[in-house]
Amino acid sequence: MNILTTSILVAISIIAIIILTSKFKLNAFIALFAASLFLAFATLPAGNTIGVLKDGFGGTMSSIGFLVILGAIIGITLDKTGGTLSIAKYILSKTGEKRSAAALGMTGFITGLPIFCDSGFIILSGLARSLGARAGLAMPFVATVLATSLYSVHCLIPPHPGALAAAGIMNANTGQLVIMGILFAIPGALAAFMWSKHMSRTCPPASATTHTQPDTETLPSPFVSFLPVFVPLLLITMKSLLPVTPGIGSKIITVAGEPVYALSAGVVLALALLTGKRRIRLNDIFKESIEKAGPILIITAAGGMFGAVIKATGTGETLGRLLSDANMGLLVPFIIAAVMKTAQGSSTVAIITAASLVSPMLPALGLHTEQGRLFATLAMGAGSMFVSHANDSYFWVISNFSGIDSRETLKVYSTSTIVMGCVVFALVWLASVFML
Numbered sequence: 001m002n003i004l005t006t007s008i009l010v011a012i013s014i015i016a017i018i019i020l021t022s023k024f025k026l027n028a029f030i031a032l033f034a035a036s037l038f039l040a041f042a043t044l045p046a047g048n049t050i051g052v053l054k055d056g057f058g059g060t061m062s063s064i065g066f067l068v069i070l071g072a073i074i075g076i077t078l079d080k081t082g083g084t085l086s087i088a089k090y091i092l093s094k095t096g097e098k099r100s101a102a103a104l105g106m107t108g109f110i111t112g113l114p115i116f117c118d119s120g121f122i123i124l125s126g127l128a129r130s131l132g133a134r135a136g137l138a139m140p141f142v143a144t145v146l147a148t149s150l151y152s153v154h155c156l157i158p159p160h161p162g163a164l165a166a167a168g169i170m171n172a173n174t175g176q177l178v179i180m181g182i183l184f185a186i187p188g189a190l191a192a193f194m195w196s197k198h199m200s201r202t203c204p205p206a207s208a209t210t211h212t213q214p215d216t217e218t219l220p221s222p223f224v225s226f227l228p229v230f231v232p233l234l235l236i237t238m239k240s241l242l243p244v245t246p247g248i249g250s251k252i253i254t255v256a257g258e259p260v261y262a263l264s265a266g267v268v269l270a271l272a273l274l275t276g277k278r279r280i281r282l283n284d285i286f287k288e289s290i291e292k293a294g295p296i297l298i299i300t301a302a303g304g305m306f307g308a309v310i311k312a313t314g315t316g317e318t319l320g321r322l323l324s325d326a327n328m329g330l331l332v333p334f335i336i337a338a339v340m341k342t343a344q345g346s347s348t349v350a351i352i353t354a355a356s357l358v359s360p361m362l363p364a365l366g367l368h369t370e371q372g373r374l375f376a377t378l379a380m381g382a383g384s385m386f387v388s389h390a391n392d393s394y395f396w397v398i399s400n401f402s403g404i405d406s407r408e409t410l411k412v413y414s415t416s417t418i419v420m421g422c423v424v425f426a427l428v429w430l431a432s433v434f435m436l
Helices: 003-022 028-043 049-081 083-095 097-111 117-135 139-156 161-170 174-199 222-241 248-256 259-271 282-313 315-323 331-344 347-365 370-383 393-402 406-435
Strands: none
Touching (some): 028 282, 049 161, 049 259, 083 222, 097 139, 097 174, 117 139, 139 174, 139 370, 139 406, 161 174, 174 222, 282 315, 393 406
């Protein structure tokens, strides 16, 4: 089969996923599986079809499975023990109610490191409504600050599944991705903060809420609550930054900095919160964590399966050769991820599909070095922010749990994701000028 026909079939498969998930509201796994099966059957030798599907699905699951489950356990434990609210109340006590929007943004950013953005928003939405009413802030502004702070780390930083799977496909350094992702997510969240404040300036203040604040005495200490978030990130970062040298210290850091071990340490620290009045059956936490992680794992692995089929068709190499003289560099991964995200709604599917297309193009784009792979992954993360709107389940979580209508959510939140994605990409591109 010639490459033109293959490329057309790849395009048809991508369009089919977009239509099935956005127009017909078909489950993302079913849409990805059907498209993968069609594309593999139409383009690959009959003997290779099932093998490619299995390798793509299993390879993705093996690379992210433990990490997503461990991250879910940390997040659910922080929720059930009040650790997340303890962090929020501590930050608020340091900023004061006059800066409650900034405190909420900081809380979302920090707690969003191990917690999936939709879960984090649901957990903190009551606090957001309460702070908005007490400080006289517009609810679309408060909701967007919380939503975008959670979203910024969700799209850029492991152990979130999209960034994690993309790092595996691109062979990017996970530790460096964590560090650089945080550095770029901060200005992205700040840009969304300022934009949402501007866009909500004519919205009325939030009305009084009956949300009941938890008893401070029942919450764990902020220090203990912070540990499950920061210790895993610190261990992963240390392994990435410290040179490998002979000696027991270096070996300990090398082992402890492996993401599976680092997040396991975070789980142990999170479970240490289950003391006294906060004692909860471990099985309940494990059950809820696995139930939360299961659908995410399945959809992410299905995205990896679709990506593996695309890679096997050779379309990526062909596009790379066509773009080799265009000098587009990081713009290619950003645009592919942005188009996929805007069209079908899932940031995870967008970045995995983009990574599968871009990975074979890296030499032609001049991004085949270790740093080039890292920056290409960050560019795709920026693209996967752009645009969150009505075909994104997170959009409806924000609207429903904040009590704001879809028109206001589109006006303030969706436009903020555009600004955030553009700002993050611009900074990634600017940094690449000096570092590549």
